[in-house]
Amino acid sequence: MNQLITFEGADGCGKSTQLQLTTAWLRHQGKQVLQTKQPGGTPLGVEIRRLLLSGEFTPIPECELLMFLADRAQHVKEVIQPALQAGVWVLCDRYSDSTLAYQLAARGLDEKLDLTAMLAFAEAGCVPHQTFWFDVSIETAMLRLEKRQQSGEPSNRLDDEAMAFHQRVHQAFGYIYQANQERMIRLDASASIETIQQQIQQIIQKKIRC
Numbered sequence: 001m002n003q004l005i006t007f008e009g010a011d012g013c014g015k016s017t018q019l020q021l022t023t024a025w026l027r028h029q030g031k032q033v034l035q036t037k038q039p040g041g042t043p044l045g046v047e048i049r050r051l052l053l054s055g056e057f058t059p060i061p062e063c064e065l066l067m068f069l070a071d072r073a074q075h076v077k078e079v080i081q082p083a084l085q086a087g088v089w090v091l092c093d094r095y096s097d098s099t100l101a102y103q104l105a106a107r108g109l110d111e112k113l114d115l116t117a118m119l120a121f122a123e124a125g126c127v128p129h130q131t132f133w134f135d136v137s138i139e140t141a142m143l144r145l146e147k148r149q150q151s152g153e154p155s156n157r158l159d160d161e162a163m164a165f166h167q168r169v170h171q172a173f174g175y176i177y178q179a180n181q182e183r184m185i186r187l188d189a190s191a192s193i194e195t196i197q198q199q200i201q202q203i204i205q206k207k208i209r210c
């Protein structure tokens with residue numbers, strides 16, 4: 001059975017590389033795969049992503065949260081739900097766990113709000129079957145972000161947040177993992193690209209056999 005699999009982790013954790021490798025491998029296995037991302041998985045989402053991350057605007061935390069949810073709601077209904085209904089495997093770079101880590105925990109909205117109902121509203125029933133969490137130390141993540149910037153890749157507004165923000169994101173992913181171990185698999189993101197990819201393939205292979 002096809003599945004919705006999400007790839008999560010702090011900035012610089014290496015999830016996007018693994019997502020691309022996994023897509024290529026699954027296609028090689030003869031599966032139909034949609035590789036997509038949040039924010040920015042629809043034409044409207046591309047605009048929301050630009051507004052959120054270019055640095056041109058600094059939304060207040062409440063606005064930032066609602067914009068990520070708006071992107072997700074559009075993406076689920078326009079892209080993810082139809083793909084799942086058509087039997088396509090959907091691999092998504094970030095999903096609701098990122099909202100929990102970045103907006104609820106790191107922005108401190110958890111003191112103001114219970115997000116459960118809002119997350120479910122945006123997901124519209126498309127709950128990930130499996131989530132890979134790429135657990136990376138803050139130091140490694142920061143080094144990778146620095147290297148990316150040196151190689152000319154521009155940073156986004158959230159990459160440029162203070163160290164304390166990234167630490168809160170990192171810690172939050174740990175808590176989210178503890179609370180969702182039946183869905184989430186922790187991968188040591190300091191391992192080599194090949195090792196991590198092998199682990200992912202083994203886990204998905206088991207699902208394909210089921």
Ligand code: TMP
Binds near residue numbers: 102
């Ligand atoms: P990325 O596509 O390079 O991972 O960048 C997306 C950025 O948006 C990243 O810093 C994480 C952030 N983000 C949130 O803050 N909340 C969310 O719900 C999502 C999906 C992403």
